[in-house]
Amino acid sequence: MxxxxxxxxxxxxxxxxxxxxxxxxxxxxxxxxxxxxxxxxxxxxxxxxxxxxxxxxxxxxxxxxxxxxxxxxxxxxxxxxxxxxxxxxxxxxxxxxxxxxxxxxxxxxxxxxxxxxxxxxxxxxxxxxxxxxxxxxxxxxxxxxxxxxxxxxxxxxxxxxxxxxxxxxxxxxxxxxTPEHHDMVLAITSHVPHLIAYNIVGTAAHLEQVTESEVMKYSAGGFRDFTRIAASDPTMWRDVFLHNREAVLEMLARFSEDLSALQRAIRFGDGDALFDLFTKTRAIRRGIIEAGQETEAPDFGRTPGAGKPAEPGE
Amino acid sequence: MxxxxxxxxxxxxxxxxxxxxxxxxxxxxxxxxxxxxxxxxxxxxxxxxxxxxxxxxxxxxxxxxxxxxxxxxxxxxxxxxxxxxxxxxxxxxxxxxxxxxxxxxxxxxxxxxxxxxxxxxxxxxxxxxxxxxxxxxxxxxxxxxxxxxxxxxxxxxxxxxxxxxxxxxxxxxxxxxTPEHHDMVLAITSHVPHLIAYNIVGTAAHLEQVTESEVMKYSAGGFRDFTRIAASDPTMWRDVFLHNREAVLEMLARFSEDLSALQRAIRFGDGDALFDLFTKTRAIRRGIIEAGQETEAPDFGRTPGAGKPAEPGE
The missing domain is CATH 3.40.50.720 (NAD(P)-binding Rossmann-like Domain)
Incomplete structure (x- = not known):
């Protein structure tokens, strides 16, 4: 050694x-x-x-x-x-x-x-x-x-x-x-992602039309991905948001602006705008995999049927 | 057979x-x-x-x-x-x-x-x-x-x-x-999660302050989780949003309303509001794991160091 x-x-x-x-x-x-x-x-x-x-x-x-x-x-x-x-x-x-x-x-x-x-x-x-x-x-x-x-x-x-x-x-x-650049980079690569994950999990838990039990049962359609980072340590994350306020608010404003544009595209049936964005985002994941920061395996490499307790005889 | x-x-x-x-x-x-x-x-x-x-x-x-x-x-x-x-x-x-x-x-x-x-x-x-x-x-x-x-x-x-x-x-x-209830359940468990995942990946790709290369390098802080569903089939997802418009817009409005409340909590330093939400969301993930719809393994069971090409001798 x-x-x-x-x-x-x-x-x-x-x-x-x-x-x-x-x-x-x-x-x-x-x-x-x-x-x-x-x-x-x-x-x-x-x-x-x-x-x-x-x-x-x-x-x-x-x-x-x-x-x-x-x-x-x-x-x-x-x-x-x-x-x-x-x-x-x-x-x-x-x-x-x-x-x-x-x-x-x-x-x-x-x-x-x-x-x-x-x-x-x-x-x-x-x-x-x-x-x-x-x-x-x-x-x-x-x-x-x-x-x-x-x-x-x-x-x-x-x-x-x-x-x-x-x-x-x-x-x-x-x-x-620099610390300032770090705080801006992390606001978009980590802090705002955590915030919107926490937020959608909160939204889903407080609906009148859909029960919490339904949200859990049918979460494999995408929702469950968000619950992972929304299960992160509450004290740590409260502090992150209180201590990177300006950068988080700035990035959050950009996120919300872009989301409003998508909302408008849905309302007015602008399929091309949706298709264009959805095509570009695939390339970003490819880049992350190529940068060595993500697994190439489908579904993060989750085992098919993940979560099921083994049945007798299995 | x-x-x-x-x-x-x-x-x-x-x-x-x-x-x-x-x-x-x-x-x-x-x-x-x-x-x-x-x-x-x-x-x-x-x-x-x-x-x-x-x-x-x-x-x-x-x-x-x-x-x-x-x-x-x-x-x-x-x-x-x-x-x-x-x-x-x-x-x-x-x-x-x-x-x-x-x-x-x-x-x-x-x-x-x-x-x-x-x-x-x-x-x-x-x-x-x-x-x-x-x-x-x-x-x-x-x-x-x-x-x-x-x-x-x-x-x-x-x-x-x-x-x-x-x-x-x-x-x-x-x-x-009923089809109507299905569409409402899926709007929150699948469609809106996909939309916000596509959206944040789009936002991150178009910033002036942070380069796309930085977004990719430092994506392990949370962002990369979103890129998985934002890499889903563009044609399929364009059609989903165009064909479940009302339910998606309704759930999206709830999401945005809740996000505005979180944004306000950050702006005014309301740590308790953040902490309370972040504590509740942990329980939802626990419920999804107990409902058999998610793996209990940390990080979705991703291999530590996931994404790195094996080095000679490894």
Whole structure:
């Protein structure tokens, strides 16, 4: 096994992302010691049962004291509170990073609380599932996914390099961009998709003409696809929308404008407009498959008949 | 193998659905003879290469002449033209069915062209993938999916029974409802989800701030889920929207109203409203999994790192 990238890694938060980092770091030997911190004692106990770290604490100050690399794996709305708590306890020269889905807000929350001797390199691995908590993580979560790094101007290049090498060793490809551009890109590739998924699931649950039971039974016509991301962690996603408000509202306005045009095409029977759009969108999926970000298998590779409990004799 | 349900089955159209029916009918021995009809000679030749039927023709009149059961597997907008062509050629007592995603419109298009001696039992198997054409079908497509049967009032009960038994032998569960109710249920469980998926993929492709290449690279944050159904057959889906206009517009209005409320919650920082919705939507997915209509595996069971071409040595 190669030399570890860092001596002591502190993970602040041990949910889906934090526990996936812990698992891949252990498997690849990327750190000599892993300190796991989380606020809830039950979650910490579960992390210890799963053997995710070498040391466990509910105290963030205690967690970061000896750490060379600290990664906050928490809902973005908790960033300021954590930064305020750990700032004075950080080891001089330590690198602080995070995995938050919004970057400008995290920088605004965190940077003021870090001493000058600390290198802050915000990052965002674009990976996840609809499950959450320390049991949900797995070592291959970041494999072949992108991790976007958004260092503020003037950040130490060695620190940026460490964070990039860390994520690459976790299986990801890395890219550097400004926090503002990141927030715009993610608004359209992640935040608005989540919002409209949450929204249509909510709409379907509150109709008078169609029962919730019918919605569930007949969901294989397309609806069920949306329920996956609408089952994502509520706290994390509430924070994303509150902390990337401007970009989300801007992208949402574009979505709604385009949807109004489609609505009008349906109302007035403009089949050509519908056909043209539906033809173009096929090419985008093809591009995503070619970019290595999606499976080519039909129906995401779902097993035919997926969901049915095996019958006796099957 | 049990006695076939029908002597001669005619499939009008041999795309994803028609070819899946052909495959399961062959595997289960549900018909003594399968006649395959499609307009395009290339598609017919491909169906023959795949061995999907026992007889092949581009002429719908010729296809239905000896058929006891005729199933139209065509875009709903082609229903009237096909009914007009085959009506006079149908064998007295034959049962005619279809697989269209809208039912009131199909009935209005087809019923006037069928002689009194014909039993018309419209049906809609809620199953599919984003692929199309005769190569895309597979025998397990209907396994554990629902097929909704929408017989007009006064339909012969033996004919209804035949169509239900046929679909159950194909692996589906069946349910009877009115065409109007079907159209409302499918508007929310299938048609509007497709529309908003097509729409967001279109929006993402036409932004100034974010390139199409960035959209593809960073699509694993949620966007790529939408591209699957936005890659569905353009002709089929154009017809669905044109032929279920009222129900789609009604459900779309509800969706947009709810989305405006969410937009307002984001604008004014109402985290509780977001959190409440995001918590409720998790339960809907749980219900769909419990209803046997979705896999429990995280990320639809996608392979971690899905999409990456294997590297040398892997």
């Amino acid at each position: 190669p030399e570890p990238l860092v001596d002591t890694l502190a993970l602040i938060g041990i949910g889906l992302i934090g526990s996936s980092i812990a698992r891949v770091v252990k498997r690849e030997g990327l750190a000599r010691h892993i300190v796991v911190q989380t606020r809830r004692p039950e979650t910490l106990a579960r992390a210890e049962e799963l053997g995710l770290g070498d040391r466990y604490t509910t105290d963030p100050t205690e967690a970061v004291r000896d750490a060379d690399l600290v990664i906050a794996c928490i809902p973005v709305g908790a960033s300021e509170q954590v930064a305020r708590a750990v700032g004075p306890a950080l080891k001089p020269g330590a690198v602080v990073s995070d995995v938050g889905s919004t970057k400008a807000s995290v920088i605004a929350q965190v940077a003021p609380h870090l001493p000058d001797s600390i290198h802050f390199v915000p990052a965002h691995p674009i990976a996840g599932t609809e499950h959450s908590g320390p049991d949900a993580g797995f070592a291959d979560l970041f494999r072949n996914r992108w991790c976007i790094v958004t260092p503020p101007p003037g950040t130490d290049t060695a620190a940026i390099d460490l964070v990039r090498r860390f994520w690459e060793a976790c299986g990801a490809d890395t890219e550097v961009m | 049990p006695e076939p349900l029908v002597d001669t089955l005619a499939l009008i159209g041999i795309g994803l659905i028609g070819s899946s029916i052909a495959r399961v009918v062959k595997r289960e021995g549900l018909a003594r003879h399968i006649v395959v009809q499609t307009r395009r000679p290339e598609t017919l030749a491909r169906a023959e290469e795949l061995g999907l039927g026992d007889r092949y023709t581009t002429d719908p009149t010729e296809a239905v002449r000896d058929a006891d059961l005729v199933i139209a597997c065509i875009p709903v907008g082609a229903s009237e033209q096909v009914a007009r062509a085959v009506g006079p050629a149908l064998k007295p007592g034959a049962v005619v069915s279809d697989v269209g995603s809208t039912k009131a419109s199909v009935i209005a298009q087809v019923a006037p062209h069928l002689p009194d001696s014909i039993h018309f039992v419209p049906a809609h198997p809620i199953a599919g993938t984003e692929h199309s054409g005769p190569d895309a079908g597979f025998a397990d497509l209907f396994r554990n999916r629902w097929c909704i049967v929408t017989p007009p009032p006064g339909t012969d009960t033996a004919a209804i029974d035949l169509v239900r038994r046929f679909w159950e032998a194909c692996g589906a569960d069946t349910e009877v409802m």
